[in-house]
Amino acid sequence: MPQKRFLPFNLDPVLIAILVIAAFLLLYKLDHRPFWQDEAETACLARNVLKYGIPIGFDGINLISQEEGREYRTDYVWRWSPWAQIYVAAAAFKIGGLSTTAGRLPFALIGLVSIWLVYFLVMRRFGDIGWARMSALFLAFMVPFLLFSRQCRYYSLGGFLALVFIFFFRGRWQSRLGPAAALVACMVLLFYTNYLLLFSFAASVAVSALLLYRKELPARRIVWMVIAAAALIIPGLGFYQIGQQSGLMDLTLYPCQFGRYLTDVCRYVVPLPLGVVLLWRWRRLLAARRPPDSPAEKFTIFLSIIIFASIAILALVPQYSFRYLVHLLPFCAIILAWITLQVWQFSRFSAVFLALLLICTNWLHVVPMDLLGMERPPLNDFNMLSSPNIPLRLFLFEINSDEQDSDQGIAIFLNAHAQPGDTVMTTYGDLPLQFYTSCRVLGSLQGKVPELSKLPDWVIVRHLPGRNRDERLFDSEEYVRRLRLDEDYQAVALPCLDERYGNIPNPHAHWFLPLTEPFLNIIIHHRQSETGND
Amino acid sequence: MIRRLKTDSFKKPALVGGLLLVFVLGLANFPDFALRLYPDSFLDGQLRRIRRNTIRIQGRLDCAEATLSALDHVRENGLPHFHEGFSYPSETGEKQTTRRVKAQQTADYAELTELDYLRQRLGRLRKNDE
Numbered sequence: 001m002p003q004k005r006f007l008p009f010n011l012d013p014v015l016i017a018i019l020v021i022a023a024f025l026l027l028y029k030l031d032h033r034p035f036w037q038d039e040a041e042t043a044c045l046a047r048n049v050l051k052y053g054i055p056i057g058f059d060g061i062n063l064i065s066q067e068e069g070r071e072y073r074t075d076y077v078w079r080w081s082p083w084a085q086i087y088v089a090a091a092a093f094k095i096g097g098l099s100t101t102a103g104r105l106p107f108a109l110i111g112l113v114s115i116w117l118v119y120f121l122v123m124r125r126f127g128d129i130g131w132a133r134m135s136a137l138f139l140a141f142m143v144p145f146l147l148f149s150r151q152c153r154y155y156s157l158g159g160f161l162a163l164v165f166i167f168f169f170r171g172r173w174q175s176r177l178g179p180a181a182a183l184v185a186c187m188v189l190l191f192y193t194n195y196l197l198l199f200s201f202a203a204s205v206a207v208s209a210l211l212l213y214r215k216e217l218p219a220r221r222i223v224w225m226v227i228a229a230a231a232l233i234i235p236g237l238g239f240y241q242i243g244q245q246s247g248l249m250d251l252t253l254y255p256c257q258f259g260r261y262l263t264d265v266c267r268y269v270v271p272l273p274l275g276v277v278l279l280w281r282w283r284r285l286l287a288a289r290r291p292p293d294s295p296a297e298k299f300t301i302f303l304s305i306i307i308f309a310s311i312a313i314l315a316l317v318p319q320y321s322f323r324y325l326v327h328l329l330p331f332c333a334i335i336l337a338w339i340t341l342q343v344w345q346f347s348r349f350s351a352v353f354l355a356l357l358l359i360c361t362n363w364l365h366v367v368p369m370d371l372l373g374m375e376r377p378p379l380n381d382f383n384m385l386s387s388p389n390i391p392l393r394l395f396l397f398e399i400n401s402d403e404q405d406s407d408q409g410i411a412i413f414l415n416a417h418a419q420p421g422d423t424v425m426t427t428y429g430d431l432p433l434q435f436y437t438s439c440r441v442l443g444s445l446q447g448k449v450p451e452l453s454k455l456p457d458w459v460i461v462r463h464l465p466g467r468n469r470d471e472r473l474f475d476s477e478e479y480v481r482r483l484r485l486d487e488d489y490q491a492v493a494l495p496c497l498d499e500r501y502g503n504i505p506n507p508h509a510h511w512f513l514p515l516t517e518p519f520l521n522i523i524i525h526h527r528q529s530e531t532g533n534d
Numbered sequence: 535m536i537r538r539l540k541t542d543s544f545k546k547p548a549l550v551g552g553l554l555l556v557f558v559l560g561l562a563n564f565p566d567f568a569l570r571l572y573p574d575s576f577l578d579g580q581l582r583r584i585r586r587n588t589i590r591i592q593g594r595l596d597c598a599e600a601t602l603s604a605l606d607h608v609r610e611n612g613l614p615h616f617h618e619g620f621s622y623p624s625e626t627g628e629k630q631t632t633r634r635v636k637a638q639q640t641a642d643y644a645e646l647t648e649l650d651y652l653r654q655r656l657g658r659l660r661k662n663d664e
Contacts, residue, residue, distance in 0.1 A: 363560025
């Protein structure tokens, strides 16, 4: 399978076929489900960028906040997360209008370019067309990657920048200015995409490079590059209140978070048996710190150490989320492709079988963990990636499904029945409603509920209660519990599932549509009388 | 050389066998397949998983409720007297703890309801099969 002959990357018919399929998977029906809470945060801020020029968290009616107002000071300028993704979405809205498709399109296109870049990286640096093709194929059919890339969020952008960084890192940056400048630019852009990605990625690349490419690291040039990057990053450190956010860390959670990240990588990306085989193969090399002779294998170890070290660093982050690993998914595809090619040299039948298992099913991910007694997530259903499935089938069924998800059902109902300017109080999912309706939307994670002259016109109590960083119920949860919903409101059940997160891409939480009944329906309460505030 | 050949001749069937085993087990646990071939035992397995989770959450819920009743007791009767150096929790601290435990309790109830719906969904699959 691996060939040494170099074909120009843009003429490789296999790559073109992969890219055509990937384009369909990434771009088809981008609006099949509406923005969920986090995407809607980016979208609402991007909408405000078009209005005010910068991301403002309050437009005079609605407040964009998921951290009880910690995201900004009195000027309401967004300081919680970097602005790159917001401006990308704003540019897309400017060109394509305020729509779900427009918001997601640039990020999905970046995902598509990343698939090409994975191919290009392997091809240009190692000249192995089999490895390059397999890497692109694995990434194109990796359902968690597809889910994250079809989001109006920074995820695909982070992956793309990480890939570009590694591409130039394996180039001649030691002697040439252009590649060195590209590395600095990648670091800076990664910071302004999501600084957690930069901190975890830069540190893990440093560790991995010191272990494997020590002789290729010119100290003086690195110092200059770090100074250049720091000069551009330091202003952002203060602006984004990073010191304030680091105070939210809880080191007692570290072992649990670390274990969870590792488990989830094994459950959804690199199957546990393959991880064990790699560790066994590399045990002597790692113990003796003697890199292998093969540049391809050395590079695979380099990527594996980056992934492992990133997890070790990310486990420090206050809230666990699979999203912080998404920029590493292209590396996982390269590693999976390399393993398959090693198996190919040993047994062709086994390699084809392994590739089919990895691309078409998640059985190698789920079954061994089940056998080892590692519990699946509590709310595990057949429609999730945590159950043995054919992930691409779930994905294709979902994008072709007409079933409404929770955010879509509520938005359609309110657009049909609420008057513009009506007040909606919800315990979760305020930001999609701010984007898709013309109501004043309160509650959710916005923090203290403002004084209202009258009771909210509409109240939505989501089934799963939300808790803030202090482990207390959101203020909106406590507020709605004080309302007399039975007396002052009329309840309407919507024909859609009351799932907590809507189109969340995190594989342990994503319920693929359509879902079979019975399920908990969304209940909307409509105010019946002109009652004063309680 | 001979040793390597011997190892390889063992490794290849082991690799193929391992992959086949995963394929068979995966297929056997693949819902569409299992629900057609052996729905009862498959659904029983799923129900057992739900029951395990239910027990775990129920345990957490019991713990939250016990903590709340202990806090109620302290509120009504005051704290037991310890030695002078013992630092008693402040009223604010006690209120915060109560709020946290109540939040935990509410979340646990919601998760139990969710698991109940999962159970009902499995029950419906069994009914359809009958």
